[in-house]
Amino acid sequence: MRKLVVFNQVTLDGYFAGVNGDISWLNKAERDAEWDAFTAGNARGGGTLLFGRVTYELMADFWTTPYAAENFPVVAEGMNRLPKVVFSRTLDQASWHNTRLVKSDPAAEVRAMKKEPGRGMVILGSGSIVSQLAQEGLIDEYQIAVFPVVLGKGRTMFEGVKERFSLNLTRTRVFGNGNLLLCYEPTLR
Secondary structure, eight states: OOOEEEEEEEETTSOSBOGGGOOGGGGGSOOOHHHHHHHHHHHHTOSEEEEEHHHHHHHHHHHTSHHHHHHSHHHHHHHHHSOEEEEOSSOSOOOSTTEEEEOSOHHHHHHHHHHSSSSOEEEESOHHHHHHHHHTTOOOEEEEEEESOOOSSOBOTTTTOOSOOOEEEEEEEEOTTSOEEEEEEEOOO
16 A cells, blocks of 8 residues: 655744745755755655645746756756646646646545555645545655744645544654654554
């Protein structure tokens, strides 16, 4: 069975996006060779990328640019090459290379995808998709990179979760730029 992982970057106060979806704080992090190698390694990992519409549009607009290719070549190559699925009821088409548009229920689609052969799946950003799939017990691992910045308000990736669920910490990693990676797996319900 294919594994579904969430990789999200959040602020110290728990927001993956600021007011009005602002993620400019991600670009203000101190450059760090260890962090850059880690993100490049993730991009090489393969698998299918899953997005909600808002994150998909942000990612497609950025990773297809010459700026991304020049400044983050390994990650840009991976993001553009890997298969992608965007969940949206409002998009008419998904034009980013190697992207499939799914207009139906994300939980039902992910259940079916998990049964297919192949590499794992990764959700990047996409708080509404994370909260929907978390409630359904479909996420196998949460990889949360905490950035040393405080926004004061914004969006958490668990907005809309109706029932509490617990997680087990499986590993941590501290980076020279102050980022902290926390990895969790859900406990059995």
